[in-house]
Amino acid sequence: MTDKLILDGARVAESIKDELKAKIEALSAQGIIPCLATILIGEDPASETYVRMKGNACKRLGITSRRIHLDKATSTEELIAVISQLNEDPLVHGILLQHPVPHQIDERAAFEAISIHKDVDGVTALGFAQNAFGYADYPSCTPAAIMAILDYYRIPIEGKHAVIIGRSPILGKPVSLMLLNRNATVTICHSKTLNLADMVGLADIIVAAVGKPKFIQGNWLRSGAVVLDAGYNAGNVGDVDYEACLLKASAITPVPAGVGPVTIAMLLKHTVAAAEKLALH
């Protein structure tokens, strides 16, 4: 790579959605409309925006989006009862529980209540374990998006040193495992990591999944590193200081229009795949 490569998430997302169109038509011919149920609890504006974006993306592609909006005082038991109904509903193929959920809810228990067959967001422990073994049907969407961007742009993974900053169960950990399964050498960093800048400086591939705006500094990077910014902070700002990192990186995702749109495309892809599986039975 000679020039800087801006990893265009909108373009990657379009290519994924283009492939889905024929699949959705084929399902429709069998009388099956893929359906994603989204569960939103409370009135968090950011969560409402995310759910609306996901619903709109479904609509544009001909996927049904069933929106369930629960009161902010909903208990864990009430939420699990709703999830159980959706598990049983043959018209629903995927379930997305928008998180974070209000503090009174046991988020892990709620995630675990989602049937593995409908866990299109890869949030269950079983889905996580399948991803670790390398055979998940529906790995977590943002990690899957990061891998899709690397593959779309044919960026080599095998033998490369990938440094992941963040170890959350939906992002940092699963993307680390995916990169490991593709034969990268993986270092996972977190809030207790010492000498973070030195760690980042050793990376061929950097995944920023910290949740802190402009956290990764340009002068931490080795020249020619590939930077994937999963961060999405207030004001459309990523976890990477984009302008400074652009000077050192060989390839970098912008925010917005980087990892975000591909994450949504992955959710749609998983929902269609879940509908296809049902069609086979």
Ligand code: NAP
């Ligand atoms: P999270 O659960 O808050 O995890 C953040 C991780 O960053 C934790 O592992 C934490 O370490 C680590 N961290 C915090 N401060 C650090 C520091 N000073 N040095 C090194 N590591 C530090 O966040 P998340 O859900 O993984 O999300 C991360 C980012 O991705 C956020 O900006 C979020 O908005 C974004 N996101 C984007 C999408 C998308 O579609 N683009 C989807 C999901 C999330 P500890 O484990 O030690 O606390």
